[in-house]
Amino acid sequence: MNRFIAVIGRALLAFGVLICSAHADPLDAKLDQFLQLTNQQPAQASALIQSLEAQLTADTPALTRARLWSYLGGDYRDRQDFAKAQHYVDLSLELAEQVQSEDIRAEALTDQLSLYRAQDQPGKARALVSQLQETLASANLERIRYYAANTLGNFLQAEDQYEQALQAYYQAFHAVENSKDPRTAVRKIYLQGAIAGLNTVLAQYQKADELLQAAITQAEEQAALNFLLPDLYLQLGVNFASQPKNAEAEQANQQGLKWARKLNNPYSVATLLNNLGDLRLKQGQYAEAVPLFVEAKQLAEQQKYTAMTLTAEFNLGYIKVLQGNYAEGLTQMAAMVAKARELQMADTELLSYVGELADAYGTAKAYADEARLLREYNALSQNIFKTDRDQEISALQEAFSAKEKAKQIESLQQQNQLKSAEIAQTQLQQRVMFLFGLVVLLATTLLYLLYRKVRNANQQLRHANDQLAYNSLHDPLTGLLNRRSLHEFMQKRTEQGERRQLPTATTDGFILLDIDYFKHINDHHGHAAGDVVLIEVGRRLKQLTRQGDMVLRWGGEEFLIVLRNLNQTALTNFTNRALQVIGSEPVIYQNVSIQVTASAGFLTLPFAGVDEHQLNWEKALKLADMALYMGKVHGRNRGYGLVALHRPYEELRAQLETDLSMPIEQGHLEITLVLGPPQA
Template sequence: MSIDITVKYPKMHETWLWFRQRSIQGTCWLLLLWLSMGALHAAPEVDARLEAKLEQYLQLTTHDQKAAAELLQQIAPDITALTPAATKVRFNGYLTSQLSLEKNYPAADQLLQENWQIAEQQQDADIWAEVLADHLQQYWGRGESARAVSYLDTLLQYAAKATQSRVRYYAWNTAARFQSWQGKYELALASYHQAYASIEHDENPRTPFRKMYLKSSIANLHGSLRNYPLAITTIQEGLAESKNNPDLASHVTDFYIQEGYVLVEVGELEAALQSYQQGLVSARNLKDTFSEALLQNNIGDIYLRQRKLDLAASYFEQSLAFGISKQDKPTIALSTFNLGYVQVLQGNYEKGIAQMQAMIKEFGTLGGKADLLAYLLELADAHRFAGKHQDEADVLRQYNQLSSEIFQTDREKQLNQLQEEFSAKEKTKEIAVLTQQNQLKEVQIERQNLQQIVTMLIGVVVVLASCLLFLLYRKVRQANLKLKEANDKLAYQSLRDPLTGLFNRRSLLEHMERRQQSDRRIAAPQLTDGFILLDIDFFKHINDHYGHAAGDAVLVEIAKRLTTLTRTDDMVWRWGGEEFLILLRRVDMTALTNFTQRVLDVIGSSTITFGKQQLQVTASAGFLTYPFAGLDEQTLNWPKALQLADMALYLGKVHGRNRAYGLLGLNQPYQDIAAKLETDLSLAIEQGLVEVVLVEGPAKDLRH
């Protein structure tokens, strides 16, 4: 629940409507009009001379941090007890940031506390907005995200009420960056637009710089939300304005890089190439060597996609030379890896693959696990080009294991974030209690004054109080209804994949927990369910050759086909990337095998339309009944069953794709062969320990 600190009475036009509807006499609404004047908020008093110096400090922070720190020390003696509260809060905020850069957190916290006390005393929306933004930014920067998020909701309230354009910009921009970090892109986009509206007509010298920063941030968010046309429009607006202002020249390069990324995502490689080349010219003019190296790699990647290998190699080599000169390990690793891929495509398989494998190890030390996934897929492709299908399968297995680890890590992060948000709400309640106490004190003082002035109109005041309580109750009720709608929507989205609308992994965890608590298996032990785990063949090539938009179209279409094929009480999950999982209710192995045949047929028998392209798609799968082979679920639980289905799926990948392997049963007791099943299913099958059935997809002569 949020508390409004500054507004004690309803807005003037709302109060007039209330009286008019109830036919209160003219003297009553005149009194109400007089009381409502106290709710109008004016900009806080500031020291114009000190404010000008603080603006100069901001300008220096963009290019000379040392000079900025020195100027801040020169301003410090001018901050006295007579300095207006708004100016003092602003200076303290800048000094807090400077102290945090120096890791002097105790002194920074002391200033934060001083500003909080000033805000409580002044009860001014602009001061509260700046103080709350400082608190959020400071604790977020220190990694205390749970504490930072506790200030977000209140910050959003005061950002909307602030009157100074600089404060509104700072508050909304801080909120937007934090919301984007949380992954709440729609909310972040709205906050960035509020920040832009705050300075749209501002004549501050920093306004053009701030606008370009906001346009770049908004374009990035549109890209994250796959709003590619809006992203391109925003980028082109930013380019047009940056080119016409020499002070914004550094933004030109950044906008060209953004434009290239978006155009690659929509498959317009030639247009992306032109953007990157223009960005390269801009970077060289500005002597921005780091951007130049990045653009060289991006240009080389496009030529690689177009199989213009010599051109690609030349740009990767230029990027590599820069990385070596600057001892920049990420640039060296990426350029070397790409050059290895070029060699593979040129037929120099052994040397190219060795070079790529060496860089895979380097990436493991430089970046996160998620970044490593894309490189593993490139390495798997290299093995395929070299005809080393077993090595390809090994890399894909490594990719699958890493994906599972990332999924587990992401799930833990989600749980931590939920805990942080819960803690934030508790912190918000604590803040609300403090502000309520301040409100009560102010109301008591005002009530004593009003009793001396309006004794004759005490009855009107009572009616007014009742009206205010009613309006407050109605607003709280509306807010609670909106919160419930938002929670319901969040609960739905948390269990669904945003692209395909299918269930996600989290929903499977909840479903299997409910299944374990059910007594259905006890009541009808002869009935089994069926798991089918399938993976789209050569999905990466669809993304590479036709763009990620084509890949998304394929995923959406296959999701529709699988949903149409299944029954009402069956379930279909998007398991991750290009993988899908199907749970069939009450089926035996014969029915499961027949259904798997239908799945391969419905995927592979007809093409998928994307623009003017007709994409032929097939899938590989692994399937089994659950409980499996008569084993109880305590002996072989569902994660182990899915692991067996996954290994069966990769058998299909290794043996030619467009096929599915089903596990019929075990030829020896499970306890005797469990280790082999969990480590090398292929060997277990060769030794006759597992009985399998092969289901093949549509004949190859029906496919492109």
């Protein structure tokens, strides 16, 4: 069980909008009051900001007006009223254009970035980053430079762009480095926590510990900063648990709980109780974990903290499963997964619940249900993967379009400069004929420089086009081909086959592979280790294939190999080699050996002599997917190949589209089994 909530904290995250301004208008003082209430009295803060819009007048300064709209939009965003939040962003962007203010524009673009994230639209958020960075460079107000850079850092960290995230955090730090604002200390502590969180993700645990300990010392020394302590200790506990150092994590969470109770911070109390319970659960101390989860659930229910209520109830169900009460525990866990779906929880959040429910079914030896949940887990993972890739391509295209427009503007400027130079040349010819030769030389030089600029611009344009084409067909993590590349290949393959109008004399092979227990690798070694495993498995598979074959990252932890012109025997032998090369040698990550195996499903195309108009490549891949999950159900580290049909395809079509077990049992579908290398 690994639902250990890694929260930087409700209070800390709120400091992303802790911004102040000079009191050019009486309304600014009330906006400052709103900020003071945000962390400790959110309900009162929301009521206050909603009451302030009526106080806007025609004389309200533009910066104050935009600041109020930013806070109103943030309040609606927190309440998931995204339409109203977007309304206030649009108002601020219009105002920025009217008064030509880069400060207002930077604040509005930062709000837009936060809104895209809240709506789970990372592709649109990515496309906005470069525009926000450019606008931020021209902003003057300290509060806005801090807010924008800090928000950028948080987003870039979530996107695994760690170097850029660190630069953004330091940019935020420099914005307030010499500030006399009363909240400067709070801002600096927040940034220490953010950079510490970044170091935790990168497994730089000692550096994270140093930053957090320094921040905790500062927060304990000043009473006005005590409210930061629950979340700082919470983050310190996450840092220790990631190593794992359970005793130190226990102590940090206990300290955070003490402060959260003292400060009457129910959200932090519930989260810390859950994390303490999770520590007990991981150590097999189920009796000690139960009261912690029960208290966390009760408190979350009182505060209408739905996500934590669901998490605690789910954890309690999992403990029942681990204690042998399978029926009741699995029913409870399944009910929470259903509740998560009712709440329309994002796929990224639902994925964890589905994966852990699958683990619980495995513990209860309910293998059919485990396979069913694993299929859903894989479908969710693929959907997230595909959505992210599509959004990345969209973001690349938008970014490329922006660059192209910038180059067009630059080209027009160059043309204007050239025309000005020609006019100057004519005037000089009329006035001083003696300088004619010099002017010609100058014009020639200018034209040459212009030619070089145009040539360089064209080269950059070609490079950008090449990069865009490459990124649209390749997985950014492993460098392998992606789904889109297969679609293009199969389309060309079909077109070529139709032009030939001849039956193919050879077959191609499809092997679908899924890394076994990949979730456990992420949970026990961290996502960075999971990335290393994916890269290394991709590298090993790539080394096995010939030129002309394809190795694709099909989604999440799934790989697809397309082998050209080979028969069933060669395909079976190749699958055996693939399982051996994956499972024979562990993957090394930070001096830790991670044993990796995979399950596979494979078949030829055309399959069993069936015409591809009846059983095309997409249907063939679904058959391979079902064969793969037979391997999951029957022990993993193995592959099942579909060899032949002993009845007409049309007669078996309905069975093959839903379940392979019946045609196999009836002898209508012939299969072959390939075992991976023995494991300790």
